[in-house]
Amino acid sequence: MVNSVIAGLTSGGGYALLGLCVVLTYRLVAVVNFAMTAVGAMGAFIMVSLTDKGWNVWAALVVGALSAALLSGLLGAALVRWFAGHRERTKAAVTVALFVALSAIGLRLFGGNSTGAHRFPNPFGDPVFTVGSVVVPQSVLVSLAFALLITLAVGLLLTRTRIGLKLQALSERPSTAEVVGIPAPRLAVGVWAGVGAITMLVIVLVAPRLGGDFGALSGLISTALAVAMVGAFRSLPLTLAGGLILGCLEGMSSSVDSIQKYQGVVPFLVILVLLWWRSRREVWDTAHSR
Amino acid sequence: MTVPALALEGVGVDRAEVPVIHDVTLDAAPGAVTVILGANGAGKTTLMDGIAGLAKVRSGTIRLDGTPIEKLATFRRARAGLGYVEQARTTFRTLTVEQNLLVSQSGDGDLGTVYKLFPELDKRRNLQAGYLSGGEQQMVVLGRALVTAPKVVLIDEMSLGLAPLVVRRLMTTVGELASMGIAVVLIEQFANLALAAGDHAHVLRKGGVVFSGPCSELRGDDERLHRLYFGGPPLTTPGPSTGPVPGGGATPDAPRNGPQESERP
Numbered sequence: 421m422v423n424s425v426i427a428g429l430t431s432g433g434g435y436a437l438l439g440l441c442v443v444l445t446y447r448l449v450a451v452v453n454f455a456m457t458a459v460g461a462m463g464a465f466i467m468v469s470l471t472d473k474g475w476n477v478w479a480a481l482v483v484g485a486l487s488a489a490l491l492s493g494l495l496g497a498a499l500v501r502w503f504a505g506h507r508e509r510t511k512a513a514v515t516v517a518l519f520v521a522l523s524a525i526g527l528r529l530f531g532g533n534s535t536g537a538h539r540f541p542n543p544f545g546d547p548v549f550t551v552g553s554v555v556v557p558q559s560v561l562v563s564l565a566f567a568l569l570i571t572l573a574v575g576l577l578l579t580r581t582r583i584g585l586k587l588q589a590l591s592e593r594p595s596t597a598e599v600v601g602i603p604a605p606r607l608a609v610g611v612w613a614g615v616g617a618i619t620m621l622v623i624v625l626v627a628p629r630l631g632g633d634f635g636a637l638s639g640l641i642s643t644a645l646a647v648a649m650v651g652a653f654r655s656l657p658l659t660l661a662g663g664l665i666l667g668c669l670e671g672m673s674s675s676v677d678s679i680q681k682y683q684g685v686v687p688f689l690v691i692l693v694l695l696w697w698r699s700r701r702e703v704w705d706t707a708h709s710r
Numbered sequence: 711m712t713v714p715a716l717a718l719e720g721v722g723v724d725r726a727e728v729p730v731i732h733d734v735t736l737d738a739a740p741g742a743v744t745v746i747l748g749a750n751g752a753g754k755t756t757l758m759d760g761i762a763g764l765a766k767v768r769s770g771t772i773r774l775d776g777t778p779i780e781k782l783a784t785f786r787r788a789r790a791g792l793g794y795v796e797q798a799r800t801t802f803r804t805l806t807v808e809q810n811l812l813v814s815q816s817g818d819g820d821l822g823t824v825y826k827l828f829p830e831l832d833k834r835r836n837l838q839a840g841y842l843s844g845g846e847q848q849m850v851v852l853g854r855a856l857v858t859a860p861k862v863v864l865i866d867e868m869s870l871g872l873a874p875l876v877v878r879r880l881m882t883t884v885g886e887l888a889s890m891g892i893a894v895v896l897i898e899q900f901a902n903l904a905l906a907a908g909d910h911a912h913v914l915r916k917g918g919v920v921f922s923g924p925c926s927e928l929r930g931d932d933e934r935l936h937r938l939y940f941g942g943p944p945l946t947t948p949g950p951s952t953g954p955v956p957g958g959g960a961t962p963d964a965p966r967n968g969p970q971e972s973e974r975p
């Protein structure tokens with residue numbers, strides 16, 4: 421049981437980052453991006469297609485991440501170009517459509533069965549140390565370290581660099597940011613590209629554990645949205661905590677045989693509980709008023 | 711005459727697909743304060759938003775130092791030398807004073823100039839702008855426009871909701887901006903202070919210009935201002951304004967246009 425919970429942290433670190441990406445996209449460019457994990461999965465499968473061809477893993481990783489960044493940037497540019505003045509819900513609907521389209525294309529290109537799983541490299545599978553009877557796999561440490569690293573990097577970028585400050589200004593007052601000369605469209609496309617690359621890396625990280633078929637990986641968006649809801653699409657620390665908790669819950673459910681097959685329902689239950697709790701506390705509306 | 715830093719010709723501006731501004735022609739000279747007056751709802755903010763790119767320019771040309779800018783994106787107009795101090799003190803509240811200036815800085819813009827103009831801000835560099843007083847926030851917004859090294863600065867209702875003492879202080883800096891060679895366009899609903907500080911004045915009513923002339927012509931003439939703001943039979947045709955029989959021509963026209971178009975839901 422404890423071992424499963426600990427092992428769940430491998431996914432948890434990834435979920436935390438996926439939630440972080442959803443929240444960042446929402447706060448910085450005001451889009452709830454349903455297509456995010458489909459784009460990341462595209463990049464991840466481009467990577468494994470290359471390693472299948474005999475490419476070096478690291479070179480394939482870089483190319484895959486760049487592909488995801490490019491694809492995500494293009495989608496962002498399209499949204500900026502054609503939907504800039506539209507409501508949040510319209511833009512969200514556009515990304516839902518993109519999710520459907522990308523999922524279809526991905527399944528066609530990369531196949532729908534779980535034969536993909538073993539294609540993902542899993543260099544961090546060996547246990548690294550044990551505490552009593554608790555086994556801590558190396559992948560947990562890698563996952564948590566990666567989550568920490570990305571979070572710190574994003575934090576430093578936003579608070580310590582001129583570009584980050586401009587992004588904050590854009591997030592707070594989009595039209596005033598443009599009035600003072602901040603190139604909003606360019607920055608927005610940059611955010612999309614960055615989020616695309618990070619999502620791809622996270623998906624590569626969690627794929628060996630989740631079984632890597634395209635549908636399952638692009639479907640991670642439901643988990644990402646559940647995690648983002650823990651942070652009310654606003655708070656980064658709460659979002660990170662939400663991701664880790666969700667990973668543990670999933671690990672826990674996988675250790676109990678009778679509920680194991682319902683493991684995929686965990687994000688849904690988390691969303692449900694949060695909605696219920698929020699509607700009681702009436703914080704939902706205030707969290708959403710940007 | 712010098713080349714106007716900002717020149718509008720036959721400009722029409724829409725707000726949410728509804729035409730609000732009709733056929734506005736006016737200039738702003740470098741080193742001078744051009745005042746735009748008008749009642750609440752006359753369309754002053756919409757006109758400024760049109761110039762800055764926040765509202766859609768339906769017709770006409772807007773030239774900044776001779777170059778048309780009406781088709782440029784908002785941030786490009788800013789980069790081209792257009793500063794805009796929006797209504798309602800739009801600081802980036804979560805950023806510090808210094809960060810507010812840094813994100814806006816471009817070209818030859820210099821933070822030192824701002825701190826010299828507003829020593830109050832120098833002392834509060836590292837305070838989040840949301841914690842500043844109203845007057846200080848207005849200084850941040852003015853400073854933000856200044857660090858873009860602008861040729862033109864549009865200032866919309868700077869004095870709204872501020873204590874008279876603070877307003878007088880800010881008006882002094884408006885004069886200083888002009889003396890730096892910047893063309894200042896000052897929008898005010900309450901005319902007297904602006905007329906005292908300004909050189910040229912334009913009065914807007916229902917989206918059209920109903921008076922253009924030197925400030926001195928309106929200074930202290932409350933009765934005439936009232937008529938210009940709210941309509942009514944003109945006693946005298948406004949002096950050096952646009953076109954033949956301008957006051958008489960524009961006055962009956964505008965009210966008819968206004969309600970008609972705003973009735974479209």
Ligand SMILES: Nc1ncnc2c1ncn2[C@@H]1O[C@H](COP(=O)(O)OP(=O)(O)O)[C@@H](O)[C@H]1O
Binds near residue numbers: 725726730754756757
């Ligand atoms: N966001 C908006 N959508 C539709 N109409 C607007 C909007 N903002 C202002 N208006 C209308 O445009 C007209 C001019 O408003 P505004 O430019 O704010 O005037 P002023 O700044 O002179 O007080 C008013 O009739 C107002 O009702």
Ligand SMILES: [Mg+2]
Binds near residue numbers: 754755866867
């Ligand atoms: Mg106004």
